[in-house]
Amino acid sequence: MKRNPRWWLAAGLTCVVLATGCKCGTEEAKEDAGPATGGSGAPPPPLVEVTKDIGGQPVTLALTEIFTRREGTTARTSFVTREEMVAHARVEGGEPGLVDRIRWTVKPVGTQSGPAVPAVATGPELVFKGTSALPRTGSRDPNPPLEYEVVATLVLEGGTLEAKLPPTSFIRQEEADILRQEYVDYGTTFQPTLTNVSVPGRTTLNRGNYSIIVEEKPGELEKLLSDVEAEVNRILNDDVQVVPVGTRAASPSSTVVSPGQAVLMMGALGDTEPKGDDVCVGARVNGGCAGVIRAGPNGIADTPANNRATRVSLERIITSAFRNPQRNKFIGSGTINSRHTRGLALDLDPRSLSIPGKDARQLMCVVELAGIRVAGEDNSFSENGPVTFLDCNDPAADHVHVQR
Incomplete structure (x- = not known):
């Protein structure tokens, strides 16, 4: 059965790592039930905590936190592969120095997730990056998220303690980072941050595979459309x-x-x-x-x-605006650094407009002229498809491309 391609999309741009507790044999696992209730300076409750009796003494292994090392944002576990993920663990009880014997393993989940680097480590802190095994062949569908399972293990003579996030709490990309990951995978010149990601004010400006878009200059697509529309109406x-x-x-x-x-x-x-x-x-x-x-x-x-x-609205003649890199490759664009992937370009097809005194070729030239006046002569031109440049009065022209 085909799964809804957006099953994995998060509702927002932040997430909280959740863990469910379990009891396995003589081990007791505890979960984070909410904010810490201790006094001033009390450490927050761990994400996962496992306690076992070792030689008559309880020893506890706690996975305390996992986060993306990213400045200027709230704590989150979503990521792109050029960003470091950090995990911390602690040991209570037992002989001194046990914390340095913690062994970490990071396991990719799904074929789209490449090996973690490094995949194993020891000590109280784990620092790693993910890698992508996603294809770069172009697609009309959203990519699946990269995700990882992190396990902290402590091997002692009397037994082994293992603290890991359950299957529902993998380190998993959210929609904003799934989209940003495409730019990393394709090696584009422009690498968007979270501040470049937004929900467009007009859905017609989004011709990508996601509910969100990337703009190198936030708000530029809306402004470009408004500016060209105003100039078209002046010419008319x-x-x-x-x-x-x-x-x-x-x-x-x-x-x-x-x-x-x-x-x-x-x-x-x-x-x-x-x-x-x-x-x-x-x-x-x-x-x-x-x-x-x-x-x-x-x-x-x-x-x-x-x-x-005559007053014309150009919104209904938009044939392309923002395109994510995978969609851009799918439609046959000749460059991975297309202005469409940067939220800086519009494709407009005026042939469906019915305006007294103007035929389709004339309207193509009107829109191209408006684009020239707004963005400059090199940034407004008529095309057939994504790579064939034509004169605006050529009957084969099927849209005008305008870019900042």
Whole structure:
């Protein structure tokens, strides 16, 4: 039976290590039942504690804490493989120096988790890093988490004590670190921290495999979309009122309203419908006048410029925004350092828009021009697929790529 690919996702970006107690033979295991209740300065309760009678004297082995060595965050056991994991244990009772005889073993869980480095150690402290055995072949599905089981063992003449987290409490990656691990695995130039991970304000900005995205500049995708949208709407409403409405023109053939600035290879595109007996000069495209408006027989300017007042929302024409590295590889992107993986790029397909006076090629050029004005000439271009660059008026162009 196929398992839900998000079975492993954590509800937040922090976690607490939990352990359940058990009794095995003459051993007694205790669990962390909550915050310490001792007086001031009392140590916190251990994660796992095992006590056994050795030579008539109780000896206790306690696994006290496990955490990721990461500055600026709360204690957590999620990780990426370039970060160190630290575990501490203590021994109570028995002869002096037993704490130095603690033997640690770290076991990977699942084929996706590579060997720990180191996999064994001795003493009261364990410091290790995980390794990834995940494929880098591209995928539309989320990666499984890397996870490890940590065991502390104390071998004595009268018996062996073993303290380990039960199967429900492995050191396991949370969703934010599963996503960050992809950047480590692919060796990208940009390596995101937790501050670069967020839930997008608009789900349309997420074309990745997870419920969260990475942005090199937090909030940049939303801003890029808003900026390009504002510029598209300026271009669609930039006709010029040459003769004021109600004013007599020099002649019936005088221009009353002229199109705005030229749109790349398409020239100037009109955004106004003639009124009264004013005349549209030039082609009608998609039901709208695409050219100059002249005064007409009465010689009076009857037409206000930009009276179509077109307003366009670009959100519904987003075909790609953030993509995680595995998704980026799956769709055939030519670079592991794509701006999409850094939350710095949008793909927009305006062919589905229906705007009077504009056909699909003209709209492609309008969006590309808007991107150029927002991000610069080198950062806005028309494409077919992820790697074929085209002129915006090429019928094969299927989207405009805009990046910061």
